[in-house]
Amino acid sequence: xxxxxxxxxxxxxxxxxxxxxxxxxxxxxxxxxxxxxxxxxxxxxxxxxxxxxxxxxxxxxxxxxxxxxxxxxxxxxxxxxxxxxxxxxxxxxxxxxxxxxxxxxxxxxxxxxxxxxxxxxxxxxxxxxxxxxxx
Amino acid sequence: xxxxxxxxxxxxxxxxxxxxxxxxxxxxxxxxxxxxxxxxxxxxxxxxxxxxxxxxxxxxxxxxxxxxxxxxxxxxxxxxxxxxxxxxxxxxxxxxxxxxxxxxxxxxxxxxxxxxxxxxxxxxxxxxxxxxxxxxxxxxxxxxxxxxxxxxxxxxxxxxxxxxxxxxxxxxxxxxxxxxxxxxxxxxxxxxxxxxxxxxxxxxxxxxxxxxxxxxxxxxxxxxxxxxxxxxxxxxxxxxxxxxxxxxxxxxxxxxxxxxxxxxxxxxxxxxxxxxxxxxxx
Numbered sequence: 001x002x003x004x005x006x007x008x009x010x011x012x013x014x015x016x017x018x019x020x021x022x023x024x025x026x027x028x029x030x031x032x033x034x035x036x037x038x039x040x041x042x043x044x045x046x047x048x049x050x051x052x053x054x055x056x057x058x059x060x061x062x063x064x065x066x067x068x069x070x071x072x073x074x075x076x077x078x079x080x081x082x083x084x085x086x087x088x089x090x091x092x093x094x095x096x097x098x099x100x101x102x103x104x105x106x107x108x109x110x111x112x113x114x115x116x117x118x119x120x121x122x123x124x125x126x127x128x129x130x131x132x133x134x135x
Numbered sequence: 136x137x138x139x140x141x142x143x144x145x146x147x148x149x150x151x152x153x154x155x156x157x158x159x160x161x162x163x164x165x166x167x168x169x170x171x172x173x174x175x176x177x178x179x180x181x182x183x184x185x186x187x188x189x190x191x192x193x194x195x196x197x198x199x200x201x202x203x204x205x206x207x208x209x210x211x212x213x214x215x216x217x218x219x220x221x222x223x224x225x226x227x228x229x230x231x232x233x234x235x236x237x238x239x240x241x242x243x244x245x246x247x248x249x250x251x252x253x254x255x256x257x258x259x260x261x262x263x264x265x266x267x268x269x270x271x272x273x274x275x276x277x278x279x280x281x282x283x284x285x286x287x288x289x290x291x292x293x294x295x296x297x298x299x300x301x302x303x304x305x306x307x308x309x310x311x312x313x314x315x316x317x318x319x320x321x322x323x324x325x326x327x328x329x330x331x332x333x334x335x336x337x338x339x340x341x342x343x344x345x346x347x348x349x350x351x352x353x354x355x356x357x358x359x360x361x362x363x364x365x366x367x368x369x370x371x372x373x374x375x376x377x378x379x380x381x382x383x384x385x386x387x388x389x390x391x392x393x394x395x396x397x398x399x400x401x402x403x404x405x406x407x408x409x410x411x412x413x414x415x416x417x
Contacts, residue, residue: 011263037264045382067286067384069278070331071271083268083275083330085283085379095379097268104331108286124267 010038013056018123021116023061025090026054036092061114063088063127065098068106082106086127100128137368137397143229143240144356144363147176147349154313156343157250161192162203165245168345169204176349176359178239180204183349185237186211187228188244189220191259200243210236216373218411220244221346226369228350238351245345262377271330274338274414276378278330281416283384285332292332296323298415299336313342323415332416339413370395 005013010026014037017024026035028048035043035054042048066085073079082103087093098106099115111130116123149171152164159167165188173179186208190196197213210231216223221244228240270276284290300320306312318336326334356363372395374388375381 067279067283069275069282070328071275071278072328072330078269081269083270083279085279085384093379095265095268095270095377108282122267 009040010054014038015122018116018125019118021118023059023114023116023125024056025059025088025092027057028052029055034088034091036088036094057090059088059090059092059114062130063112063114065106065108065110065112065127066093067108068098070103080104084112084127086112094125096125096127098127098129139226139229139233139369140367140398141353141365143232143350143352144365145225145348145350146356146359146361146363147172147174147178149173149175149347150311151345152245152247153311153344154342155249156247159247159250159343161190161245161247161251161345162199163245164247164343164345165200165243165347166203166345168245168347169241169243172241172243172347172349175361178349180206182239183241184209185228185231185240187213187221187224187240187242189213189215189224190244191215206241208237208241210240216371218413219371222411223369223371225348225350225366226371229366229369232350232352240350241347242350243345243347247343249341249343265377265379274333275330277414277416278333279378280381280384281332284416287385292324293320295332295337295415296320299323313340333414337415368396368398370397 008016014024024038026038026042027033028035028042030049030052031047033047034057039054042052042054063086066087068082068084071081071083073081080103082098084096084098084106085093086096098110098112112127113130115126115128117126149168151167151171152159156164169180183204183206186197186201186206188196188200193199195213197208197211201208201211212224212227214220214223214227221242224242228242231237232240281295297320300318300323303314303318307315307317309315323334323336326336328334329338350366353363353365356365370392372388372392
């Protein structure tokens, strides 16, 4: 049951998958619309009829920076940090932070790839610049 | 056209504690603005039977305000939709008056956020899919909007700074304004950066202050000392809480609510427009 299972709602399922390195997205099987963040009920923005059930898909982790800012912080507050909105290739937008590059070097339109930080109390979905493959 | 057009009017307005009101609580500032509004129209607290207020601090704002003022409103609304709550409540008050649910509607707000902490009151609950990125609300979200606007339309930091400069120019004409010293484009552009592309002078001032208005039905609006200000129309639209959920970063819900407000004015009738634009990037 993509809205959840018997004991977990979509948010808990999303976080559990993220902790295992997978980014789950919901999709409306009736029109293919991809949804983020995961909902217990498909959102009205996607034209879902009542009773429609989302299915889970795994995101590729590839996306494009839709907007970006450098949130300036004092060094003792962790220093400057990037905050970005990322459009996933699957068609959903989410908030994240682009790392592995100076925060001010992040550009709108930049191709990025997901990296899941498992070092803290909860998994955090981050992005870093896409590296051209040596094909 | 809404049947509410011209059905009610503001007959009294009051302000209190604008700028800095050290030593006063938010409710005290609110109370003083209510007193000023009632004094202007010659009514008393005992006449108020409709109450409209909202708060980022009080979990039951209408109940707290009614108790503080010693009133027993038979109709009340505390819908919190952000900084526009009190403007939206003009429409709700007009509806309640029109439906005979109250006779004297009071809309009031008070804040001591400058002297209480000097920061904008932040979101009360963490957003599940944002909390990991430790946003500073609302400035980081507005910065994402401004950056996207610059990308799509070629808007410059100077274009945004011009908004802050214009606001200050108007403030210099207003004796109640908190900051009245001159502000130049260069001042705004050279100010400390907060969230690119917004510097500290692009940001909303954090001030104390209270405001209140008293509304009655149009049929008795001429019975008060000051000329009535009639309610001609109003509309709201909700869109998103998290900036990542905004359908289009450069198109706000005000595009639709503005059209829905459906206030028809003849050429030359519109003497002033007031925009809620505390940040230059909005």
